[in-house]
Ligand SMILES: NC(=O)C1=CN([C@@H]2O[C@H](COP(=O)(O)OP(=O)(O)OC[C@H]3O[C@@H](n4cnc5c(N)ncnc54)[C@H](O)[C@@H]3O)[C@@H](O)[C@H]2O)C=CC1
Ligand SMILES: CC(C)CC(=O)C(=O)O
């Protein structure tokens with residue numbers, strides 16, 4: 001298969017983890033006989049510096065002519081005092097909106113060989129396998145008016161019925177394919193948008209009688225994600241709650257550097273991005289964990305390209321490298337033995353090569 005992938009490295013550790021993801025995809029292409037054509041574009045602070053625009057037209061055009069987009073991360077202290085329209089994060093919000101990527105899928109799964117990296121007890125973490133379905137193109141991050149003066153700041157939280165319906169349906173469909181349980185997280189005891197959200201979930205549940213549904217207020221959901229994370233299957237929630245809860249959920253796994261995500265819509269096109277940000281505190285040191293970016297690339301293979309075997313091969317390689325006791329600094333119990341981003345990526349590449357060789361040997365004996 002031939003696929004065009006737009007790569008938007010962005011800022012901070014974005015370019016470092018994108019280099020890792022592309023390296024892994026190149027091996028997948030070679031081993032499974034696919035041609036991946038990578039084209040690079042700028043976004044975020046990088047694009048502000050080059051074009052005075054966090055999402056230049058060239059970048060949009062590049063993504064429009066691609067089959068999928070891989071994105072690193074945006075932002076950093078260099079641009080923190082810029083006016084709103086010249087903030088790197090505006091570029092990220094704008095690309096999600098432009099492509100109508102309303103559903104952000106954020107899987108959180110315990111890795112057996114990493115149970116000790118979690119601050120939670122092993123028995124709490126062991127069975128964790130949830131996915132947060134975060135609404136991505138509405139809510140507080142997009143509502144107008146949005147401004148501030150020295151005396152007041154305004155953000156607007158609006159959700160339309162259509163916006164809620166489509167994300168809720170997506171989550172029900174996912175729950176049906178998984179363990180059949182949907183937790184809808186809102187703040188319906190206070191927020192009007194949450195009251196509508198809850199009403200629509202109750203309407204939609206009639207179409208999915210095989211899915212068990214529960215409503216959970218966001219504050220207690222935040223508590224339960226830490227005390228009993230294995231109780232969750234699919235969580236569906238609005239934009240800001242999903243943003244916050246998924247960073248919280250990363251603690252269960254041991255590092256924010258482990259969580260991938262897919263930002264998708266109703267067709268096969270998608271933007272694949274780690275959950276983490278540009279991590280200015282570790283950027284440029286070669287120590288970022290590239291697992292989230294590599295696993296995001298695996299999600300791209302599965303969702304946008306229908307390459308299930310290829311995605312599974314990448315996930316297996318990542319898990320095997322962990323089982324072999326290879327970790328970057330964020331996960332290593334022995335910091336002296338931590339691998340750099342490049343060294344860890346090369347382990348994944350070697351593991352993929354090894355899988356391929358052992359498969360060929362197996363076939364030659366059948
Ligand atoms: N998707 C995106 O592009 C996002 C961008 N941001 C932006 O990133 C910048 C920094 O934000 P923070 O609040 O510090 O969040 P962050 O997610 O960049 O970092 C939080 C903490 O996690 C660590 N971390 C994150 N990813 C890691 C990885 N792959 N390997 C090792 N350690 C990792 C960082 O070193 C830091 O201590 C801000 O400008 C923010 O706006 C934040 C979140 C998402
Ligand atoms: C610009 C922010 C909304 C990025 C972020 O934190 C995220 O999408 O997780």
Ligand SMILES: [Mg+2]
Nearest residue numbers: 243244247275
């Ligand atoms: Mg976030």
